[in-house]
Amino acid sequence: MAVRIDNLAFRWSPGGPAVLDIPELEIADGAQVLITGPSGSGKTSLLNILSGITLPNSGNVEILNTDMRTLSAAARDAFRADHIGVIFQMFNLIPYLSVTENVMLACTFSAARRDRAAGAGGITEQAHRLLTSLGLAPDTFGSRRVDALSIGQQQRVAAARALIGNPGLVIADEPTSALDAANRQSFIDLVSNACRDCGATLIVVSHDEALFPFFDHRIDMTSLNARALSGEPIS
Amino acid sequence: MNLGTLSIRSLLSRRWTVILTIFSIAVSVLLVLGVDRLRHDARSSFANTVSGTDLIVGARTGSVQLLLYSVFRIGNATSNISWKSHADFAADRRVAWTIPLALGDSHRGYRVLGTTSSYFEHYRYADGRRLGMADGKPFDDLFDVVVGAEVADALGYTVGSDLVIEHGLGGGINKHDNLPFAVSGILARTGTPVDRTIHVSLAALEAIHIDFGPAKRAAGRELDADGLRTLELKPRSITAYMVGLKSKTSIFSLQRDINNYRGEALMAILPGVAMHELWSTVSVAETALRAVSVCVLVSAFLGMMTMLLAGLNERRREMAILRAVGAGPRHIALLLVIEASALSAAGAGLGLAAVTVIYALLADWIGATYGLFLSRIAPTPTEWLLVAGAIIGGALAGLVPALRAARQSLADGLIVGK
Numbered sequence: 001m002a003v004r005i006d007n008l009a010f011r012w013s014p015g016g017p018a019v020l021d022i023p024e025l026e027i028a029d030g031a032q033v034l035i036t037g038p039s040g041s042g043k044t045s046l047l048n049i050l051s052g053i054t055l056p057n058s059g060n061v062e063i064l065n066t067d068m069r070t071l072s073a074a075a076r077d078a079f080r081a082d083h084i085g086v087i088f089q090m091f092n093l094i095p096y097l098s099v100t101e102n103v104m105l106a107c108t109f110s111a112a113r114r115d116r117a118a119g120a121g122g123i124t125e126q127a128h129r130l131l132t133s134l135g136l137a138p139d140t141f142g143s144r145r146v147d148a149l150s151i152g153q154q155q156r157v158a159a160a161r162a163l164i165g166n167p168g169l170v171i172a173d174e175p176t177s178a179l180d181a182a183n184r185q186s187f188i189d190l191v192s193n194a195c196r197d198c199g200a201t202l203i204v205v206s207h208d209e210a211l212f213p214f215f216d217h218r219i220d221m222t223s224l225n226a227r228a229l230s231g232e233p234i235s
Numbered sequence: 236m237n238l239g240t241l242s243i244r245s246l247l248s249r250r251w252t253v254i255l256t257i258f259s260i261a262v263s264v265l266l267v268l269g270v271d272r273l274r275h276d277a278r279s280s281f282a283n284t285v286s287g288t289d290l291i292v293g294a295r296t297g298s299v300q301l302l303l304y305s306v307f308r309i310g311n312a313t314s315n316i317s318w319k320s321h322a323d324f325a326a327d328r329r330v331a332w333t334i335p336l337a338l339g340d341s342h343r344g345y346r347v348l349g350t351t352s353s354y355f356e357h358y359r360y361a362d363g364r365r366l367g368m369a370d371g372k373p374f375d376d377l378f379d380v381v382v383g384a385e386v387a388d389a390l391g392y393t394v395g396s397d398l399v400i401e402h403g404l405g406g407g408i409n410k411h412d413n414l415p416f417a418v419s420g421i422l423a424r425t426g427t428p429v430d431r432t433i434h435v436s437l438a439a440l441e442a443i444h445i446d447f448g449p450a451k452r453a454a455g456r457e458l459d460a461d462g463l464r465t466l467e468l469k470p471r472s473i474t475a476y477m478v479g480l481k482s483k484t485s486i487f488s489l490q491r492d493i494n495n496y497r498g499e500a501l502m503a504i505l506p507g508v509a510m511h512e513l514w515s516t517v518s519v520a521e522t523a524l525r526a527v528s529v530c531v532l533v534s535a536f537l538g539m540m541t542m543l544l545a546g547l548n549e550r551r552r553e554m555a556i557l558r559a560v561g562a563g564p565r566h567i568a569l570l571l572v573i574e575a576s577a578l579s580a581a582g583a584g585l586g587l588a589a590v591t592v593i594y595a596l597l598a599d600w601i602g603a604t605y606g607l608f609l610s611r612i613a614p615t616p617t618e619w620l621l622v623a624g625a626i627i628g629g630a631l632a633g634l635v636p637a638l639r640a641a642r643q644s645l646a647d648g649l650i651v652g653k
Contacts, residue, residue, distance in 0.1 A: 053558070053648040074563050081561020086649060088559070091552050096248030101236060108236050109561035161560070173649075 001065060002169055002201035003027040003050065008059035009228075010045055019045045020056070021228035025219070029168070032192055032202040034211055037221025041229060043205045046221070047173055050203065051084055052076035064168045081110035085162025085200070087172040087191075092158030093146040100142040103127040103160045113165025120166065130160035133197070134190050152183040159191045163198050170195055172204045176211065188214045238566060242573040245553070249546065253578065256539050260582025261589060263535040264625055267528045268590040268618055274521050281514060284427045285477075285506050287359035288334075289486050292316070292324070292493055293475035295500035299516070302509040305336055305475040308346045308428045312338065315472040320498050324478070327492075329485040332357045334477040337440050337470065342400050345386050347433045349440035349473070355381075357479055360427045370394050371420030374436050377464050379419035385430040387421045394418055400435070400443055414443060414463075441468040478503070532625065536632040539578055543571060543636035547643060554644040564641035571637035572630055579629020583622045587614055 005025040011018050020042045027033050037043050048054045049061055052068055053076075061068040064083050071079060080086075085106065093102045104127050107114045117123040128138035134156040146154060155175055162170045172191070176184040188204075188211060195202040204211065212218060222229060246253045285306045293301040294314040303309045315337075325333045334357055337349035355373045358366050371394035374381055382392055392398070396418045416435070424430055442463045480486060486505065493503035554567055562570075595612045614622075 048648050051559070051649060074565065077558075077561055077563035077566075080559075086559035088555075088649070092556065094553055094556055096244050097236075104236055105556075106560045108238070108241065109557075109566065 001026060001062065002029050002031065003203070004060070004062040004065075006060040008049070008056045008061060010042075010049065010054070010056045014057070018228040020049070020225055022046075022059075022224055023227070025224060027201060027203065027217075030196075030199060030201055031217055032195065032215055033204070033217040033219060034215035035203065035205045035219045035221060035224075036207055036209075036212075037225070038207060041221035042225045043221055044173075046225075047171060047205055050169075051086055051171055052080045078110070081106075082112040083168045085164075085167045085170040087155070087158045087162050087170070087175045089174040090151060090154070090178040092161070093154055095145075095147055097146070098143050099131070099136070099146060099149070099157050100124065100127050100138065102146060102157055103130065103164055106161045106164050110165065113167070117165040123164070126164055127160065130163055130194065131157070133194055134160050135186070136160075151178050152180075152187065155179065155187055156190065159187075159194065163194050163200065166198045167200055169201045169203065172202070172206075174206050174208070175204065176206065176208055181210065184208070184210060185214075238570055239573060242570050243577060245550075245570075246574055246577060252542050252546075256542050256578055257582045257585060259538050260532075260535045260579055260625070260629070261585035263528070263532040264583045264586025264622065265589045265593075266531050267525075267625075268586060268621060269593075270524050270528045271618070271621070272590065272594065274524070278514065280426060282510060283361035284510075285358075285360060287357075287363050287479065288477045288506050289480045289483065290478040290490055290493070290503045291475060291506055291509075292321075292478060292501055292503045295502045298502070298504040298509045299513050301475065301502060301504055302506065302513060304338060305477070306428065306506065308338065308348070308432060312474045315474055316476075316501060317472055317499060318470045320496060320501060321473060321476050323496075323498070324489075324493060325476075327489065329480055329482070329489050330478055331481045332479045334358060335437060335470070335473045336475045336477065337437055337473040339474065340400050340440065340443065342398060342433050343390060345383075345390075345431055345433050347400055347435060347440075349435055349437045349470070351437060354434065358429070358477075360425050360429070364425070366425065366429065367423040369421045369423040371418065374419050374434065374439075376419070377436065377439055377442060377468075378414060378416045379436070379439075380416050381420040381422060381434040382418055383422050383430040383432045383434075384424035386433055387418075392418050392421070394420065398433075400433075437470040437473070438468040441470055442466075532628075535582070536579070536629055539575060539629065540632050540635055543575060543633065544639060547636060547640050550640075551643065551647055554640060555647055555649050558644055558647075559649050562644075564645045567644045568634075568637035568641040571640050572633045575633020575636070576626060576630040579632075580626045582629070583625040586625075587618065587622050590614075590618075 003025060005022050008020060008022040009018050010020040035043060035046070045054070049056055050063065052063065052071070055061070055068060063079070066079060068076060094105065097105065104123055107117055107123055114123060117126045120126045121129070128142065131138050131141065136153060136156055141149070141153070146157065149157065155178070162172075175191070176187055179187055192202060192214060204215070291301060291305050293305060294312060294316050296313055300310060304312050321333065321335055324330060332353055334354050335351055338346060340347040352373055355366055369384060371381070380398060386392065398416050398418065400414070400416055416439070422429060478489070480489065490503040490505070493501050557567065591612060591614060598612065
C-alpha cells in the first residue's frame with residue numbers, strides 16, 4: 001500500500017482547531033490519484049504529511065508501508081530522499097544548476113536513489129532518458145540554464161527530478177496551474193506515463209477540473225476532510 | 236553533486252556580493268598579517284640597532300634615556316662624563332675595546348657624533364654585522380667627516396663634499412663655518428640610526444669648540460685650520476662609551492665597578508636589558524594596532540554574516556527545493572556553514588597571498604627608504620595558523636545564518652511563496 005491513513009488528526013497548535021481530520025485513506029501501489037478541493041480544505045497540510053515533512057497530532061500514517069510516527073525528523077527527511085519525488089506548482093528548479101544537474105539533484109541526499117539510478121544504467125544516463133521521455137532532448141536542453149526554459153519545460157524537468165532513482169511515490173502539488181491548456185494535458189500525460197514506467201504511485205493535488213479525465217481515482221478533500229471542515233470536534 | 240559543490244555553485248551564482256565579501260575578508264586578513272609582520276620586523280630591526288656591545292656607560296640617568304641618546308641618538312645627555320674615567324675603564328684588564336661617543340652638535344638636522352676609529356672597527360649591528368664603507372674611507376685628517384647612508388642621500392653628499400658643523404642642535408647661530416670639514420667616507424646602509432649620523436673624530440669636536448674656550452684667549456689670535464692641525468687636541472669629556480669585554484662572564488663585575496666608581500657618578504647598562512625595557516613602553520601601541528586589525532577582521536566577518544543572512548529570504552525557494560529532494564534542516568545549516576567557510580578560506584588565502592606578494596615587491600624599497608629590513612617573505616607557521624584561525628572564525632560566524640536558515644526551512648517545509 002502506497003498510503004494508509006487511519007484516524008488522522010492535524011492541527012497547527014495543540015488544542016487549536018483541527019486542520020485535518022481524516023478517518024481513513026488508502027492508496028494502492030502504482031495507483032494514480034487526483035486529490036481535489038478548494039483552498040483551505042487542508043490539501044497543503046495533507047501534502048506535508050504525505051511527504052514526511054510534518055507528523056499528524058494523532059492517528060496513523062503509513063507511506064510505502066512505513067509507519068511515519070516511528071521515524072525521527074531526520075529519518076523522515078532521509079525517507080523522502082529515498083522514496084518520494086516532489087513536484088511543485090512552479091519554481092521547481094535551482095537557478096544556478098543546469099537542467100541535467102537539477103534532475104540529478106534528487107540523488108544528492110540519497111545513496112539508495114543513487115544506487116537505483118546507477119542500476120538503471122547510470123545517474124546521468126537515467127537523467128537523460130527521463131528528460132527524453134518527457135520531451136526534452138538532453139543534447140539540446142541538458143546543459144541549459146533553467147531560466148532559459150519555458151514554464152512548461154521547467155515543470156517537465158521537475159518531473160524528471162521527481163522520478164530519477166525510481167521512487168515509490170511521486171507527489172505533485174498543483175503541477176499544472178501555471179501551464180496553458182495544451183501544455184497541461186501533455187504534461188499530465190507524460191508524467192503519468194513516466195510514473196507507470198517506473199512503477200511509482202502518483203498523487204496529484206489540484207483544484208484543476210481539467211485534470212479529472214486523466215485519473216481513475218479522485219479524492220475530494222471536502223468529503224475526505226469533512227469533519228475538520230465542518231468544525232466538528234474530533235472524538 | 237554533493238553539498239560542497241552545491242554551496243560553491245550557489246556562491247558562484249551570487250558572484251558580486253561574494254567577491255566583495257571575499258575582498259573585505261582578504262583586506263582585513265592582510266591587515267592582521269601585515270601588522271603582525273611589521274611589528275615583528277620593527278622589533279627585530281630595533282633589536283638589531285646595536286649588537287656585540289656588552290655595556291654602555293654614561294652619566295648617571297635613566298637606563299632608557301642613556302640607551303636613547305647613545306644608541307638611537309634621540310634626546311640629550313643631562314651631563315657628560317670625563318675622559319679620565321673613560322680612560323680608566325678602557326685600560327681595565329677585562330675590557331677588550333671601547334667606543335667613545337660625544338654628542339651635542341648637529342649638521343642640518345642630523346646629529347654629529349664624535350668618536351674614534353674604534354667605532355669603525357668595533358661597532359656591530361644586526362647579529363654582529365660590521366659597519367662597511369659604501370664609498371671613501373674612515374676619518375684620517377682632523378676635518379674628515381664620515382656620513383651615514385641616509386645623510387648622504389638626503390643632503391646629496393659625496394666623498395669630498397664640504398660641510399659646516401653647527402654648535403648645539405641646529406638653529407644656526409653658532410656656525411663653525413671657518414672650519415673646512417669635508418666628507419671622507421660614506422657608510423653603507425645599516426637600517427639603524429648610524430645611517431642618520433655624521434661622524435667626526437673627538438679631536439675635531441675639540442677643534443670646533445676651542446674657539447669658544449680659553450684656548451683662543453691663550454693663543455691670543457684666531458686659530459686657522461692649519462693652526463689647529465698643529466695643536467694636540469685632547470678630549471676632556473665625552474657623552475658615553477660602549478664597552479666590549481674579553482669575556483662575557485665579567486659583565487656584572489665590571490658593571491658593578493663602574494656603577495660604584497668614586498671619581499664621578501657613572502652608570503653602566505646592558506643594552507639588551509634596556510632595549511627590552513624600552514620596547515615594553517612602546518608595546519602598548521603595538522597592542523593597540525593589533526587590536527584594531529582584529530576588530531577589522533571581526534567586522535569583515537560581521538559583513539559576511541550580514542550578506543548570508545540577507546540572502547536567506549531570497550533563497551527560501553532554493554531551500555524548499557532542497558528539502559523536497561530530502562535535505563534536512565541540518566543539511567541546510569551545513570550548506571550555509573560550508574558557504575561561510577569557503578568565503579573565509581578564499582578571503583584568508585587571498586589576504587595571505589597579498590601580504591606575501593606585497594612583501595616580496597616592497598622589501599627592497601622599504602629597506603632602502605625606511606631602513607626597516609623585512610625579514611621573511613614566505614608565510615610562517617604562525618601565519619598559517621592565523622589563517623586557519625580566520626577560516627575557523629568564519630565558519631563559526633556562518634553558524635548564525637546557518638541556524639536561521641535551518642529554522643526557516645523547518646517552518647517553511649515544502650510550501651513557499653504559494
